[in-house]
Amino acid sequence: MKTMNCDEAQELLSAFNDGELDLTLGLALEAHLESCPDCRAAHRSQQELTAALRHGATYYPAPALLRARLNAQLPGNPEQTARQIPTLPDRRRRSSVWATALAAALVIGVGVNLVLMSLQRQSALTDEVVAGHVRSLMVAHLDDIVSTDQHTVKPWFTGKLDFSPPVHDLAAEGFPLAGGRIDYINHRPVAALDYRRRQHVINLFVWPVPDRRATSPETSKRAGYNIARWSIDGMDYWAVSDLNASELLGFAQQLRTLERPTGP
Amino acid sequence: MIDDSAAARFAAMAAPHLDAAYNLARWLTRDPHDADDVVQEAYLRAFRFFDGFRGGDGRAWLLTIVRNTCYSWLEQNRFSSIHVEYDDRLDSLHDDDEGRPMHRLDPEQLLLQAGQQQLIETALQQLPIEHREILVLRELEELSYRQISEIAGIPMGTVMSRLSRARLQLRRSIEAMEQR
Numbered sequence: 288m289k290t291m292n293c294d295e296a297q298e299l300l301s302a303f304n305d306g307e308l309d310l311t312l313g314l315a316l317e318a319h320l321e322s323c324p325d326c327r328a329a330h331r332s333q334q335e336l337t338a339a340l341r342h343g344a345t346y347y348p349a350p351a352l353l354r355a356r357l358n359a360q361l362p363g364n365p366e367q368t369a370r371q372i373p374t375l376p377d378r379r380r381r382s383s384v385w386a387t388a389l390a391a392a393l394v395i396g397v398g399v400n401l402v403l404m405s406l407q408r409q410s411a412l413t414d415e416v417v418a419g420h421v422r423s424l425m426v427a428h429l430d431d432i433v434s435t436d437q438h439t440v441k442p443w444f445t446g447k448l449d450f451s452p453p454v455h456d457l458a459a460e461g462f463p464l465a466g467g468r469i470d471y472i473n474h475r476p477v478a479a480l481d482y483r484r485r486q487h488v489i490n491l492f493v494w495p496v497p498d499r500r501a502t503s504p505e506t507s508k509r510a511g512y513n514i515a516r517w518s519i520d521g522m523d524y525w526a527v528s529d530l531n532a533s534e535l536l537g538f539a540q541q542l543r544t545l546e547r548p549t550g551p
Numbered sequence: 552m553i554d555d556s557a558a559a560r561f562a563a564m565a566a567p568h569l570d571a572a573y574n575l576a577r578w579l580t581r582d583p584h585d586a587d588d589v590v591q592e593a594y595l596r597a598f599r600f601f602d603g604f605r606g607g608d609g610r611a612w613l614l615t616i617v618r619n620t621c622y623s624w625l626e627q628n629r630f631s632s633i634h635v636e637y638d639d640r641l642d643s644l645h646d647d648d649e650g651r652p653m654h655r656l657d658p659e660q661l662l663l664q665a666g667q668q669q670l671i672e673t674a675l676q677q678l679p680i681e682h683r684e685i686l687v688l689r690e691l692e693e694l695s696y697r698q699i700s701e702i703a704g705i706p707m708g709t710v711m712s713r714l715s716r717a718r719l720q721l722r723r724s725i726e727a728m729e730q731r
């Protein structure tokens with residue numbers, strides 16, 4: 288293999304850090320880094336720049352007003368028309384844009400039920416948990432109990448479910464708990480816990496199963512979402528997010544180590 | 552008339568990406584009201600083109616439309632703020648004429664100093680749109696090179712080199728601001 292010089296190495300560092308370099312080049316670069324303190328420093332510096340950007344640059348979520356305009360109009364409520372779409376504060380606005388906004392609001396605001404129906408027609412459980420995740424994001428109403436405290440969230444489920452879901456905060460591991468709610472999956476009410484990773488929402492669905500066998504987290508992909516599922520101690524766990532698969536798997540593994548099997 | 556089931560499928564696909572759509576529009580237009588307009592227009596366009604969407608990566612498909620809507624919006628409304636034709640080769644000529652400034656910046660400083668956050672925000676805002684765009688797609692949306700290639704309409708190799716340039720340029724402007 289031809290040895291790499293510093294210019295070539297630094298040209299590739301960016302893609303290397305992103306995990307987007309092909310294997311051959313990656314190995315050559317690693318070999319160069321091992322022998323070159325300058326390029327190692329540049330490598331660290333690149334990683335820090337990425338970290339600084341991810342934590343320093345603002346992520347702008349869609350304003351509630353925009354989401355509401357796009358979401359609020361249900362086809363079942365035909366009398367809810369333009370008047371009830373919140374108008375924007377004094378702004379110049381071409382009428383065509385306004386018409387666009389209106390049309391978009393009507394088009395997109397078809398409501399949660401329709402969405403659920405279309406997704407649940409495919410009856411697989413995976414579709415159900417993905418639908419649960421999508422629904423939670425659409426209504427901008429993720430949590431019925433908003434709390435980062437596991438000792439507040441866990442008792443909230445008491446009396447609302449016929450089982451007690453384990454609730455753990457993973458803030459120290461970079462997955463803070465944001466709240467919880469009841470969802471309905473697999474023909475039964477389930478616990479839905481809302482975790483965050485940077486700007487990503489992770490929905491964790493938990494429900495009891497007769498089988499007490501423990502399984503390791505497995506990941507899959509559906510409709511652009513990553514899914515991790517595992518079982519332990521008589522509970523099924525499904526985590527759904529647009530977070531990348533490897534970090535979601537990390538999340539699953541963190542949680543799983545907190546649940547020790549107690550059954551036979 | 553709007554077909555309800557098509558609308559439902561569209562909503563299921565598009566609604567969860569609203570934050571990503573807005574964030575991209577917000578960084579490209581650098582204005583909250585413009586971002587609002589662009590996202591609304593983009594979502595309507597997306598629904599019109601939804602027949603042509605054959606499943607797959609909904610986020611990349613939608614962000615492509617948001618991105619294109621941003622560019623045509625910027626062209627119509629403030630022509631001067633975007634380059635007519637961006638040339639990665641020209642850009643690399645400018646970058647190659649100095650040694651290796653990468654070594655100068657202390658990584659610890661970059662993270663810990665007070666005011667760094669504002670510095671990073673400002674530096675990113677002032678980058679040329681092609682560099683700003685690719686950094687937002689990669690660092691804030693955490694998209695893969697393949698997705699970025701689809702959204703920005705450039706080959707994978709160009710994603711790689713443009714991202715590398717964008718990071719170098721961001722680092723330089725942070726350094727320049729620190730020295731002021």
Ligand SMILES: [Zn+2]
Pocket residue numbers: 292293294296319323325326327
């Ligand atoms: Zn070197």
